[in-house]
Amino acid sequence: MSFPTEFPLNGIDHFxxxxxxxxxQASGKGNVCSFVVEVEGHLTALALxxxxxxxxxYQWITRLRLRRGRLFKLARWSVDVSANxxxxxEHELSVTGEPPDSLLNPLINPEQESSFxxxxxxxxxxxxxxxxxxxxxxxxxxxxxxFIQHLCSxxxxxxxxxxxxxxxxxEHSIKExxxxxxxxxVYLYDACRLPILSLYQPKPAAxxxxxxxxxxxxxETQKVVETxxxxxxxxxxxxxxxxxxxxAVAYIQSQRGPLQGxxxxxxxxxxxxxxxxxxxxxxxxxxxxxxxxxxxLNSIKECTTELVxxxxxxxxxxxxxxxxxxxxxxxxxxxxxxxxxLKSPTRGLMASFFYSDTGDSLSxxxxxYNRQVVNAIxxxxxxxxxxxxxxxxxxxxxxxxxxSYMEEVLDNEEIEMLVQHLKSDLLS
Amino acid sequence: xxxHNQPSHLTQNNYSAEEIxxxxxxxxxxxxxxxxxxxxxxxxLAIIGVDSFSLMEIILFIERRFxxxxxxxxxxxxxxxxxxNLSLCCVNSMTS
Numbered sequence: 333m334s335f336p337t338e339f340p341l342n343g344i345d346h347f348x349x350x351x352x353x354x355x356x357q358a359s360g361k362g363n364v365c366s367f368v369v370e371v372e373g374h375l376t377a378l379a380l381x382x383x384x385x386x387x388x389x390y391q392w393i394t395r396l397r398l399r400r401g402r403l404f405k406l407a408r409w410s411v412d413v414s415a416n417x418x419x420x421x422e423h424e425l426s427v428t429g430e431p432p433d434s435l436l437n438p439l440i441n442p443e444q445e446s447s448f449x450x451x452x453x454x455x456x457x458x459x460x461x462x463x464x465x466x467x468x469x470x471x472x473x474x475x476x477x478x479f480i481q482h483l484c485s486x487x488x489x490x491x492x493x494x495x496x497x498x499x500x501x502x503e504h505s506i507k508e509x510x511x512x513x514x515x516x517x518v519y520l521y522d523a524c525r526l527p528i529l530s531l532y533q534p535k536p537a538a539x540x541x542x543x544x545x546x547x548x549x550x551x552e553t554q555k556v557v558e559t560x561x562x563x564x565x566x567x568x569x570x571x572x573x574x575x576x577x578x579x580a581v582a583y584i585q586s587q588r589g590p591l592q593g594x595x596x597x598x599x600x601x602x603x604x605x606x607x608x609x610x611x612x613x614x615x616x617x618x619x620x621x622x623x624x625x626x627x628x629l630n631s632i633k634e635c636t637t638e639l640v641x642x643x644x645x646x647x648x649x650x651x652x653x654x655x656x657x658x659x660x661x662x663x664x665x666x667x668x669x670x671x672x673x674l675k676s677p678t679r680g681l682m683a684s685f686f687y688s689d690t691g692d693s694l695s696x697x698x699x700x701y702n703r704q705v706v707n708a709i710x711x712x713x714x715x716x717x718x719x720x721x722x723x724x725x726x727x728x729x730x731x732x733x734x735x736s737y738m739e740e741v742l743d744n745e746e747i748e749m750l751v752q753h754l755k756s757d758l759l760s
Numbered sequence: 761x762x763x764h765n766q767p768s769h770l771t772q773n774n775y776s777a778e779e780i781x782x783x784x785x786x787x788x789x790x791x792x793x794x795x796x797x798x799x800x801x802x803x804x805l806a807i808i809g810v811d812s813f814s815l816m817e818i819i820l821f822i823e824r825r826f827x828x829x830x831x832x833x834x835x836x837x838x839x840x841x842x843x844x845n846l847s848l849c850c851v852n853s854m855t856s
Contacts, residue, residue: 564832566832566835567812567815567816567835567837567840568812568816569812570812601813602813604794605792605793605794605795605797606792606793606794606797606808606809606810606811606814607793607794607797607808607809607810608794608795608796608797608809610794640832643816644816644820647813647816647817647820648820648823691811692811
């Protein structure tokens with residue numbers, strides 16, 4: 333298998349890289365994702381290092397370093413041949429029984445160190461928790477899942493397509509692209525108009541990151557799918573998840589005072605071709621921006637119907653392609669201006685919350701390095717503001733929701749109320 | 761997105777389930793699926809990785825290509841399991 337030694341960041345990678353200083357300035361945290369896998373039996377850091385480090389794909393990924401862009405030259409990933417594979421450290425569980433915060437949201441400088449790191453926690457209950465973390469500019473959740481499953485499958489397959497950036501679904505002329513970009517700009521400035529509903533409360537101190545994982549069993553998960561259909565989602569079950577999430581956030585806001593503004597939420601959409609594990613590196617997603625009117629938040633059915641209508645309308649008008657065209661075009665702007673542009677429509681508020689549905693990619697994730705998988709959880713980089721991020725995942729047929737939030741945005745009582753409201757809507 | 765414009769001399773009632781299946785398989789192969797994934801009218805769509813967003817793209821293709829807007833209530837799990845079932849659903853919607 334041959335690997336490219338240098339290749340540019342795509343528009344979404346660049347956007348996620350530029351978010352890094354924005355997040356750091358607001359919260360002291362970076363744009364780093366984590367995927368935590370718990371397996372049966374004890375697996376030491378040394379054993380895992382000896383297993384991973386000889387693998388060519390692992391060596392290649394961990395030797396990639398980000399090279400900043402200059403005028404007329406895009407930022408690039410470049411292989412540092414002199415770099416060693418990063419060491420794997422062993423850690424202990426925190427007092428709450430969860431992986432320590434420092435592992436779930438480590439600071440990674442992609443210019444000077446590996447953008448992918450692995451840590452191990454041995455538990456007292458004869459299981460091992462493996463924490464994989466990566467800079468969000470390197471890959472998306474789907475790419476990371478593919479990479480991790482490839483590394484630890486009994487027979488890693490040799491698929492060079494994994495390391496290629498995919499081509500856009502459709503080719504457009506420059507004229508068509510400019511038209512799409514203009515249309516997207518008008519749409520975005522309209523969708524992002526203030527005020528928007530948000531739980532964000534600016535605090536002078538560095539905010540503390542917390543996570544809450546809601547796990548449903550397979551029977552409950554099936555009930556959620558049935559409820560989604562009854563509430564008008566049809567086959568777009570994810571629209572129902574998002575509606576329930578928006579209503580839960582709005583409920584917490586309503587407990588604090590009258591609702592002000594609509595819900596604004598950008599949702600990533602996977603652009604990979606289906607049916608094969610392709611495109612490991614690079615964020616192969618676009619974003620769809622939904623604006624849910626306050627009035628639609630009154631009922632789950634109304635909210636779901638509103639979202640299904642928006643998805644249909646936005647996909648019909650090729651909005652996902654328009655966003656990709658726009659983000660690709662502005663990639664060449666100077667960094668300072670680019671970041672100002674990112675924040676300007678919402679004056680830094682960005683969104684009501686962030687949301688992602690990773691789909692069914694973990695449905696068959698049952699073994700890892702010849703060990704039984706007990707648990708697998710995605711932890712998102714929690715952008716602050718708005719300070720609340722939801723990830724919906726289906727692991728071995730059961731729905732799992734990770735809520736990452738800043739303690740300053742939701743207190744203990746509110747997070748419990750939010751999770752209860754969400755669960756109640758999903759199973760209503 | 762690669763597809764074909766609706767021929768002006770045809771109305772939506774002119775299409776058979778086989779014709780629709782053929783167009784849908786071609787659309788899937790060219791736009792949705794990875795190059796080495798094969799699809800036939802009977803292939804179970806979920807098995808080859810067709811998810812809800814891909815299904816939405818297929819529904820919008822049907823709209824563009826055949827001028828047919830499928831009513832949401834017709835898009836049941838049974839009607840969206842394979843290209844053939846979806847094509848039969850299209851024919852039923854055209855005739856009803």
